[in-house]
Amino acid sequence: MKKPSIKDIASKAGVSPSTVSSVLNGKAKHMRISDVVAARVKKIALEEGYQPNTIAVSLRTGRSKIIGLIVEDIANPFFSALARTIEDEALKLGYRIVYCSTENDLERGNDLLYVLGQTHVDGYIITPVPGMELKLKELKDQGRPMVFMDRFIASLEVPCVLINNYDGVKQGMDYLLKRGYNCIGYVSTNSSQVQMKARMSAYIDKVNTDLQKAPLLLEIDFLMDRTKIKAAVKEFVIDNNLDAVFFATNYLGVVGLEIINELGWKIPDQIGIVCFDDTDLFKLYPPGITAVRQPVQEIAEHSVKMLIDQIQGKLASSESQLLLKGELMVRGSA
Amino acid sequence: MKKPSIKDIASKAGVSPSTVSSVLNGKAKHMRISDVVAARVKKIALEEGYQPNTIAVSLRTGRSKIIGLIVEDIANPFFSALARTIEDEALKLGYRIVYCSTENDLERGNDLLYVLGQTHVDGYIITPVPGMELKLKELKDQGRPMVFMDRFIASLEVPCVLINNYDGVKQGMDYLLKRGYNCIGYVSTNSSQVQMKARMSAYIDKVNTDLQKAPLLLEIDFLMDRTKIKAAVKEFVIDNNLDAVFFATNYLGVVGLEIINELGWKIPDQIGIVCFDDTDLFKLYPPGITAVRQPVQEIAEHSVKMLIDQIQGKLASSESQLLLKGELMVRGSA
DNA sequence: CTGTTAGCGCTTTCAG
DNA sequence: CTGAAAGCGCTAACAG
Numbered sequence: 001m002k003k004p005s006i007k008d009i010a011s012k013a014g015v016s017p018s019t020v021s022s023v024l025n026g027k028a029k030h031m032r033i034s035d036v037v038a039a040r041v042k043k044i045a046l047e048e049g050y051q052p053n054t055i056a057v058s059l060r061t062g063r064s065k066i067i068g069l070i071v072e073d074i075a076n077p078f079f080s081a082l083a084r085t086i087e088d089e090a091l092k093l094g095y096r097i098v099y100c101s102t103e104n105d106l107e108r109g110n111d112l113l114y115v116l117g118q119t120h121v122d123g124y125i126i127t128p129v130p131g132m133e134l135k136l137k138e139l140k141d142q143g144r145p146m147v148f149m150d151r152f153i154a155s156l157e158v159p160c161v162l163i164n165n166y167d168g169v170k171q172g173m174d175y176l177l178k179r180g181y182n183c184i185g186y187v188s189t190n191s192s193q194v195q196m197k198a199r200m201s202a203y204i205d206k207v208n209t210d211l212q213k214a215p216l217l218l219e220i221d222f223l224m225d226r227t228k229i230k231a232a233v234k235e236f237v238i239d240n241n242l243d244a245v246f247f248a249t250n251y252l253g254v255v256g257l258e259i260i261n262e263l264g265w266k267i268p269d270q271i272g273i274v275c276f277d278d279t280d281l282f283k284l285y286p287p288g289i290t291a292v293r294q295p296v297q298e299i300a301e302h303s304v305k306m307l308i309d310q311i312q313g314k315l316a317s318s319e320s321q322l323l324l325k326g327e328l329m330v331r332g333s334a
Numbered sequence: 335m336k337k338p339s340i341k342d343i344a345s346k347a348g349v350s351p352s353t354v355s356s357v358l359n360g361k362a363k364h365m366r367i368s369d370v371v372a373a374r375v376k377k378i379a380l381e382e383g384y385q386p387n388t389i390a391v392s393l394r395t396g397r398s399k400i401i402g403l404i405v406e407d408i409a410n411p412f413f414s415a416l417a418r419t420i421e422d423e424a425l426k427l428g429y430r431i432v433y434c435s436t437e438n439d440l441e442r443g444n445d446l447l448y449v450l451g452q453t454h455v456d457g458y459i460i461t462p463v464p465g466m467e468l469k470l471k472e473l474k475d476q477g478r479p480m481v482f483m484d485r486f487i488a489s490l491e492v493p494c495v496l497i498n499n500y501d502g503v504k505q506g507m508d509y510l511l512k513r514g515y516n517c518i519g520y521v522s523t524n525s526s527q528v529q530m531k532a533r534m535s536a537y538i539d540k541v542n543t544d545l546q547k548a549p550l551l552l553e554i555d556f557l558m559d560r561t562k563i564k565a566a567v568k569e570f571v572i573d574n575n576l577d578a579v580f581f582a583t584n585y586l587g588v589v590g591l592e593i594i595n596e597l598g599w600k601i602p603d604q605i606g607i608v609c610f611d612d613t614d615l616f617k618l619y620p621p622g623i624t625a626v627r628q629p630v631q632e633i634a635e636h637s638v639k640m641l642i643d644q645i646q647g648k649l650a651s652s653e654s655q656l657l658l659k660g661e662l663m664v665r666g667s668a
Numbered sequence: 669c670t671g672t673t674a675g676c677g678c679t680t681t682c683a684g
Numbered sequence: 685c686t687g688a689a690a691g692c693g694c695t696a697a698c699a700g
Contacts, residue, residue, distance in 0.1 A: 005693060016671045021695055032669050055392045055454055056693035059676050064389070074417075080409040084437065096453060098432050103418065119430060120389055225618075227592060261561060284559075339677055350687045355679060366685050390677035393692050 004048045013044045066096045068121035070112060074101035077279035085300035093308055106131040123307045128153050145310035149303050159320045161303045165195045168292040168326040169202035172246055172274040175290055175328060177210050181244035181272045185236060187256060188248035190219035199248050230259040244272030250279050292326045299324055338382045347378045400430045402455035408435035411613035419634035427642055440465040457641045462487050479644035483637050493654045495637045499529045502626040502660040503536035506580055506608040509624055509662060511544050515578035515606045519570060521590060522582035524553035533582050564593040578606030584613050626660045633658060
């Protein structure tokens with residue numbers, strides 16, 4: 001009841017191991033193996049439930065068909081959705097993923113890089129944080145394939161897949177403006193992350209060009225408790241007589257909607273709402289809301305594809321950058 | 335600049351590969367290799383930055399030193415905390431973890447088992463769900479080491495690490511009773527999960543023996559939105575004149591506390607509160623609250639240890655069960 | 669068209 | 685006390 005090896009298949013089929021190998025790797029044509037033999041080999045392999053020993057393959061070929069995925073915090077819904085999608089995409093192309101989550105701990109992040117190194121991953125998909133720069137450069141200089149995702153490190157010429165946060169907010173603002181709202185507030189966290197800055201600047205640009213009113217910004221400490229966020233949003237909306245609110249973050253949107261709800265305001269008639277949808281909570285939003293959805297599927301597809309191209313040498317590790325746009329979704333009335 | 339192999343070290347040290355292998359695997363004594371040679375080999379290995387090729391080791395020894403961890407939903411804070419802790423524990427013992435999250439999708443779960451099978455993991459740590467039974471039995475019958483965590487499947491004699499949910503609620507109730515509360519309500523989800531049932535029955539037992547009042551239960555749909563949960567809790571607490579509430583879940587606790595807070599009630603003077611702390615949010619709770627904390631660290635330690643013992647054949651794959659108790663934590667005043 | 673051979677890097681007897 | 689040799693399962697040249 002042991003797993004059959006290539007030898008077992010070979011002897012059962014009356015051919016040599018190398019023939020079996022060629023057939024099973026789709027090199028029958030190239031090796032000019034007769035169709036009848038190929039068919040017999042395939043049949044027997046199937047019957048015996050043959051599966052190549054991936055370890056042996058790795059040792060021989062020097063590639064593991066494993067991708068290391070390093071994100072900041074796997075508990076963050078955005079990253080966990082991304083991770084899941086990436087895993088699926090990779091599987092389709094015959095690659096496995098091993099995850100690692102740095103938990104915002106630099107030392108841990110660097111350890112992971114090290115551990116993954118000895119796990120012989122073929123390449124990395126990484127959400128880089130500033131402190132990893134040195135180790136990352138080292139890996140890159142060793143010629144290890146990698147792609148950055150969602151963030152990047154300017155000093156490193158690594159292909160990356162980014163989200164056009166500016167465009168996302170622009171789309172949302174255009175929508176609100178077209179619908180006739182003209183006093184639009186913007187609620188964001190005061191994070192220093194480059195994504196948040198990009199979103200903010202889109203808002204400011206839009207407000208400056210298309211609206212007579214001055215921009216109205218509310219920046220909130222991300223870790224503040226819900227009650228405080230709600231109070232702040234309430235005051236913000238009422239004091240400024242807003243007729244629409246743009247929430248720069250999923251979380252803020254969810255919390256903000258609660259207070260709008262408690263005030264009994266109808267969306268989109270009494271107030272317009274747009275949320276940036278970092279996760280996939282859109283379906284839970286009440287009707288009338290518009291969301292800028294992150295292109296999770298596309299990010300996953302492209303990251304995986306770009307990495308595998310690199311691994312297979314199809315693409316020089318050039319500075320190719322991909323800027324993916326979100327999609328505006330209007331939640332219809334229930 | 336290539337990674338040095340055992341041969342490189344051997345020739346640099348003027349010995350044979352096998353000697354290097356013995357020394358580096360701590361078998362110098364057993365092989366009666368002279369201390370001077372051993373020292374020289376170690377020194378050179380260090381200088382050259384030698385690291386054994388894990389793939390080659392796996393191929394040769396038949397073990398990968400990799401553990402497959404399968405949880406239901408990695409985005410669930412309880413599981414992600416657990417996963418992180420398990421990873422650390424495993425690393426200490428020289429094992430790596432590869433995660434998989436079934437996302438409550440049975441087919442996906444079974445696929446994962448398959449994929450992990452060909453990844454040559456040495457064993458599994460699993461949070462089993464009913465539908466996996468067949469595949470799991472198959473693996474077990476093949477002699478693959480595994481341990482169940484947090485849940486178990488009664489028909490399979492697999493070692494498992496469980497949490498004593500009954501005891502947790504009992505501890506919490508004892509605390510409340512000792513403090514003199516005598517109208518204690520219980521807020522839970524109406525989930526059919528065995529853990530939730532166990533918690534509930536502890537509450538009922540306690541109430542029946544130590545309290546003259548009938549049990550007061552509020553069961554809530556887990557996916558209901560926050561506003562509704564809050565309204566329900568508010569009504570529940572006021573209508574029944576409760577002087578204490580036991581929240582059977584972290585999430586319910588957090589939401590419930592919001593309304594308590596909005597009502598302006600002081601804890602623990604005006605109302606007593608105990609939460610079951612599935613995640614590690616305890617530190618965020620306001621002062622005066624008591625929580626039953628899940629023993630994440632212990633679960634991780636024991637799961638890993640039990641699995642590795644199995645892998646190393648130290649323990650027959652017997653029906654050893656471990657029932658771990660939570661710990662009562664009182665959050666002091668800020 | 670197919671088989672033989674040589675290793676990938678390591679561990680483990682078994683002879684010295 | 686140490687080294688030589690075999691072989692884990694597979695693939696890729698090179699011979700037939």
